[in-house]
Amino acid sequence: MHIDEISACKSDYMELLILGDEQEEMIMKYLDRGRLFVLKDDDKVCAVCVVTDEGDFTLELKNIAVSEKVQRHGFGRTLISFIESKFAGAFKRLIVGTGDSPLTVPFYEKCGFRKCGVIKNFFIDNYDHPIIEAGVQLCDMICFEKELSEDHGTDREGIAEIR
Numbered sequence: 001m002h003i004d005e006i007s008a009c010k011s012d013y014m015e016l017l018i019l020g021d022e023q024e025e026m027i028m029k030y031l032d033r034g035r036l037f038v039l040k041d042d043d044k045v046c047a048v049c050v051v052t053d054e055g056d057f058t059l060e061l062k063n064i065a066v067s068e069k070v071q072r073h074g075f076g077r078t079l080i081s082f083i084e085s086k087f088a089g090a091f092k093r094l095i096v097g098t099g100d101s102p103l104t105v106p107f108y109e110k111c112g113f114r115k116c117g118v119i120k121n122f123f124i125d126n127y128d129h130p131i132i133e134a135g136v137q138l139c140d141m142i143c144f145e146k147e148l149s150e151d152h153g154t155d156r157e158g159i160a161e162i163r
Contacts, residue, residue: 001046003082006036013038016048020065023127030062039079047075051083057092059083059148064096080111088149095145099123099131099138113144 006013010031014024021027027050034050049064061083066075084094096113098104122141123131131138 001041003037003039006038010036013048016045016065016067017063020063022131027063034062037079039075046070047079049079059087059091059094061094061096077111084148091148093145093147095143097141097143099133100140100142101133101136101138103134105142108144113146115142116145117143
């Protein structure tokens with residue numbers, strides 16, 4: 001298993017990115033300015049994530065998606081751990097917003113995130129169709145945050161690329 005950063009032809013991963021964010025128009029708003037990481041196992045793409053620099057030493061996880069064939073095998077957690085290690089020291093916190101879903105909220109809590117806010121009606125106001133997850137229509141965005149360690153990190157260079 002290995003994780004690579006993709007800097008060209010990012011839209012080649014749209015089929016998987018759409019699992020994490022159901023509207024291509026929304027993905028395109030952050031894909032160019034974000035950094036895309038792809039987790040492969042035996043050269044098969046298993047998971048992707050996009051992070052963006054939101055200023056004030058805050059890194060946002062804009063999209064994380066795991067291929068349906070390999071969900072619940074730890075690939076999502078592996079990507080989040082990778083992002084934490086790679087950007088620790090360069091960023092102070094990692095934030096993420098998600099729907100109030102019984103699938104995603106427990107996932108982020110198990111990864112050590114804590115709830116820090118709610119954006120009312122985000123999915124109703126920003127998407128052109130209802131977003132349904134686990135049989136529930138998503139309305140509000142639940143915001144989570146996690147403090148990053150200052151002890152390590154490998155990516156102090158190139159941070160300006162995503163500012």
